[in-house]
Amino acid sequence: MPQDKMDDALDAYLRLLDSKGADAGVIAYRRRILARLNQILRSQRGGTDIYRAAVDALLSLCPPGDRAGAMTAAREYYYFWLDDVKKLAALNARDGFTTHHIRLPAHGSFESLQQRMLSDGFSSYPPSLDIYLGQLYELGSDESMLAERGELIRPLLYLLHGHPHHPDSFRTAIDAMLLHLGDSQARDTFLIIAREFFYYWISFPDAGVRAAPRPA
Template identity: 35%
Template sequence: MDQTREDEAVRAYLRLLQTKGAVSAALLRRSQFLEKLIVNLAGKELDGNEYRDAVEPLMETVPTDDWHDCLTAAREFYPFWKEDIKAIAALNINPGFDITPLQWKPLPTSLKLLMESLATEKFDASENWPLKAYAQALRQEGSEQSLVDTRVKLAKIILVRLKNAPVKNHKSYRTAVDLTLPLFNIKNNRRLFLVVVREFYHFWIGNPDASSMVLKDGSGNILL
């Protein structure tokens, strides 16, 4: 099977990371993941859905602790695979390539333990404000209370995962999300979690337009 184009895309991606100062160990980890990914990509149309369909089954073989690094590689590699120069340039500017990932990871747990912890978990004012704002926005969109309750619970999960983060920013949020995804064994629940954490993020950062972001995208795309 001819993978010349995919191989060239991998080399271009790794070369750019190297010029930006990525260490050898990080390059090796990304290379090992991408070598497996391009096997799934060979012969596929240059399409986002095709790409996601190649990534998702591969992620099921990845150890839980490696999900963030592998998903980062998959997200960053996508425009190289598509040979989309403009997208590569845009990614290079904002948010940029993740050359120095956080050394922090959320504490090991299970989805069962996380759900059980919500009954007794205490949230401070900075956490309760976005939760209440998110719930209100969902109700204003006409959501039934059962939907609101479910989504708020999922939003609380990400807050629990962030409890011990030394810095709370977009990188810690993304890390916490990526390392929580493999705890969801049921794919539909995983997709819903992705939808929720992306909606909730806008409330968490205090985006004044956050309310306009709810119930707009139900895809739960693992690569966004």
């Protein structure tokens, strides 16, 4: 894509964030991160593989604490870069954009994330996990499939722990989780599972979330 088209795409993305109430610091950060991504993408044609490789290169240049935020910005910017109006309209309709800084620790391998869970003694799983796995069991999933899904969802729930029960938190935790997965096939598998699980997670939260007063 020519540089001027990418500049237009970036401006359109930032205008959308501004219209949704993002503050100046968030917009400046996203502009800086995505301008660097545009430099990596310069003279490349549109496509998932090229974009994914450019995002990987971008993340390698970011300090560890910035990588989850960079992943979020790159994910949201993707359809602006493709100029896919239908996808953008669908994302906007379901509030698919974040307007705050992403500050979720994300570093190390998947195995290191599992070790952190073990060291913390984490076992605070919401009812959505058992409901999701139980539904898969009823639909005929075998033990290996259930184990694979459980192995990927439990670390996601660990990353979500302590964050508001809101789709923004789920998207942020997904972005952080992707940084722990070492290859594109593992990331693609995780994304499929996370999309399946989201509807259970949002519908069946912990009792404390259900008991909290709803906003007026």
